[in-house]
Amino acid sequence: MTTDMQMESYLKVLRQHLAPLTLNEREEIVMEIAAHVRDSAEQSGASVEAVLARLGPAEALAAQYRDGLLISRASRSLSPLLLLRATLRVSSKGIAGIVVFFVGLFGYAMGGGLVVTALLKPILPANTGLWILDGHVVSSGVLFPPPALPAHEVLGMSYILIALVLGSLTLLATTWAIRSFLRLSHGLDAQLKRLG
């Protein structure tokens, strides 16, 4: 294999494994690595093959780029999908990530659910609310049919405000918790990965 072919096949694999990134990001990385290989070979007198070997497998290099970007982007993001995806990526390396993933999923479901019931209250006033019997909460949410008497709904239309506030707080707390976890895990995670 000529040195050009070795380089091309390395860059091809790198490009393939950088697929989740945008086209611009990907091409910039490939250009930078190509420049590195040429410069390093010229300046150190080593062969292109030796420089490529020092860089390590293209798959592993691409994985370092992907993980770094995904996690650093997610730790500043508000998108539940991106946050859960990044948590899932961390969770492939440890139990803490798995726990945070499920806690996050639960938090989003809980917060989202509360907000949805708040929006349904004006549409289904008789079926939505918080029902109490003898001082104990019997049920809450949107129910078909609503709990039978003597259980009675206690909040009325104030349910909308309470559910909206509680739901939003739950969503915010979940987002904040996942982002803090990603920030914390990121340094550690990256260190451990580079060791291997």
Added chain:
Amino acid sequence: MAKSEPRLSSRTPEAEQPDRWEAQLRKGAVEMAALASLWQGRLYGLEIIRYLETHSQLALAEGTIYPVLNRLKAEGLLTSEWVEAEAGHPRKYYSMTDAGRDRLRGMAEAWTSFAAGLSRLLEPVLNEKEKAQ
């Protein structure tokens, strides 16, 4: 074997641990080192690698630094520009943003006080070694 006798076989990993620990320490400092190398002006990736080798004996695997630079740029601590070089291909030069300078100042303070504290802690260990010699 290793699984059935965890206690006995734990000797080998322990013997390897100093190296592992040192590697982890070095690599944990990569972000700070990359930022510090750019304090005085712009450099391209290979120059950063050489700079760290000559100024701090921080010999990195060549593939390590590029994803780190990419992430630091994504976090707004670095900017980059492509510069046409006499080598015949453009090179990607990195320089620090104001946010990067702020972050590095913070890192430098934290690092220095951390290192000073640990050095005090290790004084008896090092003194004993001197006496032995």
